[in-house]
Amino acid sequence: MPMSASDIQLDLSQDPVDLTRALCDIESVSGNEGPIADAVEAALSRLPWLTVTRHGDSVVARTELGRDERVVLAGHLDTVPLAAEPNLPTWYEGDLLYGRGTCDMKGGVAVQLALAAAVPEPSRDLTFVFYDGEEVESARNGLGRISREAPHLLAGDFAVLLEPTSGLVEGGCNGTLRVDVTVHGKAAHSARAWMGRNAIHDAQVVLGRLAAYEPQEVEVEGLVFRESLNAVLINGGVAGNVIPDRCVVSVNYRFAPSKSVQDAEHHLRELFTGLDVVLTDAAGGARPGLDQPMAKAFVDLIGVPAGPKYGWTDVARFSELGIPAVNFGPGDPLKAHADDEFVPVQEIRDCLRVLTAWLA
């Protein structure tokens, strides 16, 4: 039964682990963020030092203290669907909190909310963004929607996305690009194969170049971004008795943020010289921005060297807005979306402690 806003009272002053549980137990699979957005909006509205704006099923809360700098702390409210063996409500196993959303990313959202409640007079102005639609196609992403319709709500000098990073700082992200490489042949009946030319056999050239390719590791602003180049789909042939006249290999290139989309496309066109290459999809990466003074100060405070983020994340949206951004949050990113999703409860407390020390 869906819950309504009136059912849920979030106590932001409670232990952040209990707050994580309370947030997880409001089921909020993408498309059903209404109840949790209502609860978050209601709880933040009780804090007089915040200006709260509702935008669809996203909520933005800002201090307006006239500080020189503004930090944006962002997290998404939605989760991927429950596991086949439903993993809600949450449960403990020792010091691990299990269940959908514990890792990705209600632990981070709890840290945002606890921080908002605990620090009425932060050292920098703060913007808390809680958004919908992160786990689905890009067009439904709440952060993207706000950046198009109300970009002033996202203004800031530095952003922290509280996505799971096991408490490390991950900066920037690789770009991603897809091409279709098509090999052409000549159709014939397979009983007279010598009258045709087999496009699938000829596709071995494409696979051979991919298998022999040595992906680069590219240092960008002190972080080493590991690239990759992979066939993700292959399709050829029309029937069991026809020599195929066409084989299409879809290739995904994840490239370091020091390269533009044009650089990356040029690189693939060189690699597949002589073949029919069509660009189908591309998104640039994001430079880590860790040479910015506030980012540097943040990393120094954490006391652990920053690492690169490999996947394309919403960090790139902030990058497009000219705001350096990092990922920093509780939970092992490899447990995001997993059937046995969990978060070590200590990481939630550690994350809150570090951010409070930085911003109080």
Add this chain to the structure above:
Amino acid sequence: MPMSASDIQLDLSQDPVDLTRALCDIESVSGNEGPIADAVEAALSRLPWLTVTRHGDSVVARTELGRDERVVLAGHLDTVPLAAEPNLPTWYEGDLLYGRGTCDMKGGVAVQLALAAAVPEPSRDLTFVFYDGEEVESARNGLGRISREAPHLLAGDFAVLLEPTSGLVEGGCNGTLRVDVTVHGKAAHSARAWMGRNAIHDAQVVLGRLAAYEPQEVEVEGLVFRESLNAVLINGGVAGNVIPDRCVVSVNYRFAPSKSVQDAEHHLRELFTGLDVVLTDAAGGARPGLDQPMAKAFVDLIGVPAGPKYGWTDVARFSELGIPAVNFGPGDPLKAHADDEFVPVQEIRDCLRVLTAWLA
């Protein structure tokens, strides 16, 4: 508008080229053989020296003269669909008769019918088989249906299928076998490709072995059968951001009739040693049988050396019944099914002349 039997009167004594035109102009795409079967049945029933049996939309007509030997002359009544630019009714261009069915195989059917009408007292007993459903899946093949339900109708010492061979004798046919070769990998997000194993990249081993394979030419009873081995389908991957954990290559082997299906399967399992190979489809070939005295006499009469048939044809059905069979008919086999299908009219007359000389 579909024609009914009462509309069509076939004159079997007319010039066989005119008879070919009349047969073609009864549209008989597979599934719609009723009207042409009615017309053929009616025309043959007017010949008192023949015993006519209707079997579905197939017609069998037999002499019962008590000769020592019996020759079966067989042809199918159906055609593939018309070309996009409809190629019926037929038309002439010089000495070529154009239109659907002219080559495959109303020219051959006209020869059968003209022979039936012209030779009331043949030197061997004759069985004329006109069957439906040759151009579609094997389960609908009229010759197969008769061989299962009324095999006595097909009894004989030698069979001639009047499929187009440009007036040459083609003996036997290759077997055909299909296997799926599956390459297994390990799925991962393509942003962290190094955590998976790419099954499409690994499929280069399969394509490499196929591209390097040198098909054999195998002499069987004096005819050289050219084999072939081809990937006909390839499929791998699930999404644009996932390292594929599976790639399936479907391989078609056309093998000489001196090999059994078991031999052929063994050969492929050796070639793909170490890979996951599953047999999906197989049909044995047919030896040419040209060492049989009547087949030999027939080839000597034609005066042109016999050649091998590459495609799997209904010759193999006769072979399974223990009846040596050859293909011999008017028309270039490469024009079968073509949009510009045609038959050189002289080949129809030559074919009838040769068979009349042999059987009169």
